[in-house]
Amino acid sequence: MDRKTVAVARPGAAAAAGRRLHVLECVGNAIVGGMERWVERLVGQLPRDRFRVSLLCPYEGRFSATLRALGADVFCVPMPEDPCWSAVQVVQALVRSSGVDLLHAHLPNAHALAGLVSRLTDVPLLSTIHGRQLTLLDLEVHRAVHSHLSVVCRHSYYHALGLGVDMRRLSCEPNGVDTHGFHPGPRPAQGLRARLGLAQEAPLVGFVGRLSPEKGPEQFLRAVSLLQEGLPEATRFVMVGEGPMQAALEAELARLGLGQRVLLTGHWDDMPGLYRELDLLVSTSHSEAMPLALMEGMASGLPVVATRVGGIPEIVQHGLSGWLVAARDIEDIAGRVRQMLAQPELRQRMGAAARQDMVERLDLGPSLDRVATLMQALARPAHEPHRLEDVSVLGRAF
Known part of the structure; x- marks a missing residue:
């Protein structure tokens, strides 16, 4: 041998x-x-x-x-x-x-x-x-x-x-993904929405991931900037995570005038509860394999808008459980988010498909x-x- x-x-x-x-x-x-x-x-x-x-x-x-x-x-x-x-x-x-x-x-x-x-x-x-x-x-x-x-x-x-x-x-x-730990359920009474002073029915869109270059968090902020016009006043966006880009993102947030729209939460302990408070999950990564945050959100019944990189097309079924967009295409990202916010029935249908797909395949x-x-x-x-x-x-x- x-x-x-x-x-x-x-x-x-x-x-x-x-x-x-x-x-x-x-x-x-x-x-x-x-x-x-x-x-x-x-x-x-x-x-x-x-x-x-x-x-x-x-x-x-x-x-x-x-x-x-x-x-x-x-x-x-x-x-x-x-x-x-x-x-x-x-x-x-x-x-x-x-x-x-x-x-x-x-x-x-x-x-x-x-x-x-x-x-x-x-x-x-x-x-x-x-x-x-x-x-x-x-x-x-x-x-x-x-x-x-x-x-x-x-x-x-x-x-x-x-x-x-x-x-x-x-x-x-x-x-x-742990489909038993991450699953649809009622929104926590004292969670992120309570911290934001946001009504249970108000739209809330999230980015969840490490605040580092490969995750493209700045692309999320730029897409939100494009979305400001025409969105209901109550619509809010959150970025959940820590990382080396946090200070730069805070500066970008101020430069774009998004302080009233976007909250950077830092580390968050109750991730299953947090996903239940969101209406839509957005992933703007430049490089990924099979990101757990995306899979956890889908297992929790969330529809997604995600960049078409690495293994993400193996997770998201385009048009069924969410939308796939090109990396760095902030216009397409913003457009898909706007579409999803305007169509609650589509969000519900895609979220249910996302949950079923995680249970059956992943x-x-x-x-x-x-x-x-x-x-x-x-x-x-x-x-x-x-x-x-x-x-x-x-x-x-x-």
């Missing part, structure tokens, strides 16, 4: 010893973002009789506290894109001493650190690519250490193939089952060798 095969098929001793599979989740950031929420749900729902989970992240905060509350052991080490030897040494000692069977990386910096540790310890490595494209660092690490890449949408899958990634070391496990349970199956296949013990092609098609359900 050559070195490439060993990297994927090397045994974890878990199954042979009759114990739980020990997975070390190596997470390259610890903000309140889509990738972190995905990891939280994975850790929270992996069967505890089959999996033991530890977490590696770059610093303490809300994310690490949440994972501890879910039962994970949490360790913090620096994670620059160019890993320092002290971090490599500490993590490889952790892996050896605690009997880790599988390394699971998220984000390129974590992939780089986990890749070095994988080579030193001969523990197999899975890297989930949450963005719509592989970065150069992800590709370099994959080629150097033969990690298995799991992508979350078809766009990313075929992009990886186009870069020369061996399909035997590549699979697609699409994101899922529920979280089957999505996490596919990831769990992939983990177990990659960490299969030596006396149960598997063919690489068996692993490569596990999540390719399209």
Whole structure:
């Protein structure tokens, strides 16, 4: 068996010893973002009789506290894109001493650190690519250490193939949404509308996501600016999230004279309740894979207007559950929002279709089952060798 095969098929001793599979989740950031929420749900729902989970992240905060509350052991080490030897040494000692069977990386910096540790310890490595494209660092690490890449949408899958990634070391496990936690329901009596002093029947349009360049929050503000004329006075817009563009967006808000129309809420705790307070969800991203905020809103019964980028066309059925528009086309974005605000029956019909689609196609349970199956296949013990092609098609359900 050559070195490439060993990297994927090397045994974890878990199954042979009759114990739980020990997975070390190596997470390259610890903000309140889509990738972190995905990891939280994975850790929270992996069967505890089959999996033991530890977490590696770059610093303490809300994310690490949440994972501890879910039962994970949490360790913090620096994670620059160019890993320092002290971090490599500490993590490889952790892996050896605690009997880790599988390394699971998220984000390129974590992939780089986990890749070095994988080579030193001969523990197999899975890297989930949450963005719509592989970065150069992800590709370099994959080629150097033969990690298995799991992508979350078809766009990313075929992009990886186009870069020369061996399909035997590549699979697609699409994101899922918690349709039990996110569902239609009555609007909270004391929520966002109460904070705004907004009547329950007044139109409320939302942007939900990290305030960072790839999400295009400035495009949302510019579309709102185009919409000012002719909208009912009671119509309001909210931007929910944190990020590096917050100060610039506040300045843009003042420049456009939108202070009475738009509220920047910052972090919001009750996300299921917030989606129920909205009438329409707008996504203006320049780059996405399968954004959880969009899927959560749709599972909550919201129609959407979203840019046609990355994996979003795999989520939104144009004309049925929402509208797809070109990135940066603020005129089309504004026009679709105006149309939806003017037609409550259309909003209701599309929102119901969005909810049904998330339940039938993109529920979280089957999505996490596919990831769990992939983990177990990659960490299969030596006396149960598997063919690489068996692993490569596990999540390719399209």
